[in-house]
Amino acid sequence: MMDKLIPIKTINIYKGVDLSDRLEEFQSIDLTINKNIKKIxxxxxxxxGDLVMASGIMEDIALAFPDSDIDLNTRPQWAPLFDNDERFFTVWGSNNNALSSFGHAFKWIKKVIGYKYDLIIDLQTNDRSRIYLALLKFFHTNCVHIIGNHAVAPYTIYPKSSIKINNPFQMMQRTINSIGIKTQTFRPNLRVGDNVRNNALQILKKNNLAAKAYCIFVCGSNVRGHLKRWGIKNFSELSLLIEQKYSLQVVLVGGLDDEKECMAISERNKTIINLCNKTSLSELNEIFNQASFIVANDTGPAHLASNTLTPMIVITGPTDPRRVKPLGDHIVAIQPEIECKNCYQKECNHHSCMIGLLPEEVLKCIGGIV
Structure with missing residues (x-):
């Protein structure tokens, strides 16, 4: 049984934090002039979402080291986002579940030693990556430059200033600033090949979706973050309001975890086109690009959408919009003003921050971005 809803005082609108370059504040050394850095x-x-946000940082690394071979170590499911990306010599995967095993750690160390990197830039900077890199230094005493966000082992270079930062992009920005890389790219920078773009255009054509004649709902989330979902009732009611006000086709997108949510929404409004789990991640980029606007929960595909210039509203409640809002001036995050906001809880017995945010309020916010 759900507890009584907590009243919402107002709706806060967040446009983002200051992402200005802070090279002078954080630079400890200038490695960009080191001609011996050949492999990164x-x-x-x-x-x-984290990886998409980091793609802008990766662009600045590539600009700073144009003559170096750059490899990316990420999770296997995200590797296709970098298919045919000329910035990377190799993209190789590390399964998230396997990362916790010592066997995988030693395989990873052996691989890194074999590639003979001159510079390792840790944009993950968590306990697990620090353990891996500490083991690397233990077994490979002639270790390369290892860059991280904190003045702790195993990093050999770290930011000059240790002021507290909570925004993930600013953390990565500080990391590259520490070695003399100037921040020039303040939004995602994923490359999409012509073949992927053409596949996406065929999906749009098959569903009679003309450019700017539809809007997109990103209405799901990872199953472990189900409290970040605005809900079936709210999204279905908003779809009707949008059809009445803007005469736009509503399209749903998402992945495997979102299928039930999207199916339930489309069953309430039969005019909706449900493309959930019917596209690749890379194809979504062009589908987002052709949309009139996007309404999304705080979820990975919302960050993928920020690789385009399509206006977007991101609905937040249990997560802090100052940390999770996708990058870009064309994107706003909205959050009800409620005493328990930013709780980051996995379970809640009232879910007031989402249930209490009315579709009419979101419709008003859409009017501010289109």
Whole structure:
């Protein structure tokens, strides 16, 4: 049984934090002038949203070291996002479940030693990546430059300033600033090949979706983050309001975890086109690009959508929009003002931050971005 809803005082709108370059504040050394850096490894194992956000940082690394071979170590399911990306010499995967095993750790260390990297940039910077890199230094005493976000082992270079930062992009920005890389790219930078773009256009054509004649709902989330979902009732009611006000076709997208949610929404409004789990991640980029606007939960595909310039509303409640809002001035995050916001809980007996946010309020916010 659910507890009584907590009243919502108002709706807060977040446009993002200041991402200005802070090279002078964080630079400890300038490695960009070191001609001996021929091979670079970038580590980023996180979720899809984290990786998409990091792609802008990766662009700045590539610009700073144009003559170096750059490899990316990420989770296997995200590797297709970098297919045919000329910035990377190799993209190789590390399964998230296997990362916790010593057997995998030693295989990883052996592989890294074999590639003979001159510079390792840890954009993950968590306990697991630090353990892996500490083991690497133990077994490989002639270790390369290892860059991280904190002034702790095993990093050989770290930011000059240790002021507290909570925004993940700013953390990665500080990491590359520490070695003299200037931040020039302040939004995602994923490359999409012509073949993928053409596949996406065929999907749109098959469903009679003309450019800017539809909007997209990203209405799911990882099953472990189900509290981040605005809900079946709210999304279905918003779809009717959008059809009435904007005469746009509503399209649902998502992955395997989102199928039940999307199916339930489309059953409530039979005019909706449900493309959930019917596209690849890379194809979604062009489908987002052709949309009039996007309404999304705080979830990985919302960050993927930020690789385009399509206006987007991201609905947050249990997560902090100052940390999770996708990058871009064309994107706003909205969050009900409620005493328990930013709780990051996995379970809740009232879910007021989402249930209490009315479709009419979201419709008003859409009017501010289109």
């Amino acid at each position: 490894l970038i580590i980023k194992w996180g979720g899809m």
